[in-house]
Structures are given as structure tokens and as C-alpha cells.
Amino acid sequence: MVRQVCILSTARPVEGELDVQNILLQARTNNGPQGITGMLAAGGGFYLQIIEGEAGAVDALIARMQADKRHENLRILQDIEVAERDFCGCPMAFRNLAGESVGLIAAHLRGAWLPAREIAAAVGNPAAAAALTRMPLAA
Ligand SMILES: Cc1cc2nc3c(=O)[nH]c(=O)nc-3n(C[C@H](O)[C@H](O)[C@H](O)COP(=O)(O)O)c2cc1C
Numbered sequence: 001m002v003r004q005v006c007i008l009s010t011a012r013p014v015e016g017e018l019d020v021q022n023i024l025l026q027a028r029t030n031n032g033p034q035g036i037t038g039m040l041a042a043g044g045g046f047y048l049q050i051i052e053g054e055a056g057a058v059d060a061l062i063a064r065m066q067a068d069k070r071h072e073n074l075r076i077l078q079d080i081e082v083a084e085r086d087f088c089g090c091p092m093a094f095r096n097l098a099g100e101s102v103g104l105i106a107a108h109l110r111g112a113w114l115p116a117r118e119i120a121a122a123v124g125n126p127a128a129a130a131a132l133t134r135m136p137l138a139a
Contacts (some may be wrong), residue, residue, distance in 0.1 A: 001082065002030070002052050004085075005058055006076070006077045006078040007062070007077065008048045009065075009073060024092055026089045029094050035053045035054055036058070039090070039095060040086070041095040043099055044100075046102050047097075051109065052116070078109050086117050095124050097123045098124060100126040100130075104126070104129035104133050105122055128134065
């Protein structure tokens with residue numbers, strides 16, 4: 001089984017800019033050797049990230065991220081075990097996050113879990129994110 005965690009955080013711009021390029025460089029350098037894969041979405045003043053891997057490696061990454069001043073208010077929206085990775089072979093994919101999607105995805109995840117593939121589809125698409133809130137809750 002693979003642990004899959006979805007994290008929302010509030011971006012803290014550095015000199016007015018989000019530091020996405022450097023974050024992705026760090027993630028893509030570190031994640032391969034740690035067996036971490038996932039996706040980072042940035043926009044609307046937020047980062048929404050899915051990280052997947054062995055439980056201990058995921059914990060270690062979250063601990064490093066909690067000390068990172070480039071964001072704050074980290075919230076674990078979902079922490080589940082899945083049979084297979086959704087981002088196989090991808091140390092950290094990137095998507096633009098539509099600001100309107102954030103609240104809708106977070107609202108859905110408060111009531112039910114959501115496959116990472118559907119989170120990925122909804123981050124860039126507010127209409128898809130809105131449809132989530134109308135989905136029946138998962139068991
Ligand atoms: C939104 C966000 C996502 C991040 N994602 C990752 C990641 O997937 N992997 C990673 O190693 N570091 C990630 N980082 C950076 C870590 O917080 C930390 O700075 C880095 O892991 C330290 O690496 P180092 O010990 O090699 O300097 C992220 C930072 C932010 C702000």
C-alpha cells in the first residue's frame with residue numbers, strides 16, 4: 001500500500017512572487033531518491049499538493065515542509081492508503097490551481113475522500129471542482 005496525503009497551505013510570497021520554480025526544483029531533486037511522487041498545484045494564494053510514498057518518507061517530507069517559510073497554515077485535507085500510485089513515475093507534477101477550486105475541493109474533502117486523480121482534474125477546472133460538491137459522499 002502507498003500512503004497518499006493531500007495538503008493545503010497558504011502561500012507566503014517572497015518579494016511578491018511565489019517561489020514555485022525553486023520548490024519544484026527541490027521537490028524533483030529530493031523526491032526520486034525518497035520514493036515520493038505527486039503533484040503540486042499553485043494559485044489563488046494557495047498550494048494544494050498530493051504526495052504519495054512510503055509512510056515514513058511522507059512523514060519526513062511533511063516535517064520538512066512544516067518548517068518552510070514559503071508557506072504557512074498547512075492543513076492535511078486527506079491522508080489515505082491506496083493500492084497504487086496515481087502519479088507513478090512523476091516526482092512532482094505541476095498544475096495551475098484555480099482560486100475558486102480551493103474551497104470547493106476542501107469542502108468536499110471534509111465530507112468524503114477523493115481519488116487523487118479527481119483532485120488533479122479539479123484543481124485547474126472550477127466547474128469540475130463545483131461538480132465535486134454535488135457528488136454523493138463516499139462510504
Ligand atoms: C508548497 C511546497 C511544496 C513542497 N514540496 C516538496 C516536495 O515535494 N519535496 C521536497 O523535497 N521538498 C518540498 N518542498 C520544500 C521543503 O519544504 C524543504 O524546503 C525541502 O524539502 C528541503 O530540502 P533540502 O533539505 O534538500 O534543502 C516544498 C515546499 C513548499 C512550500
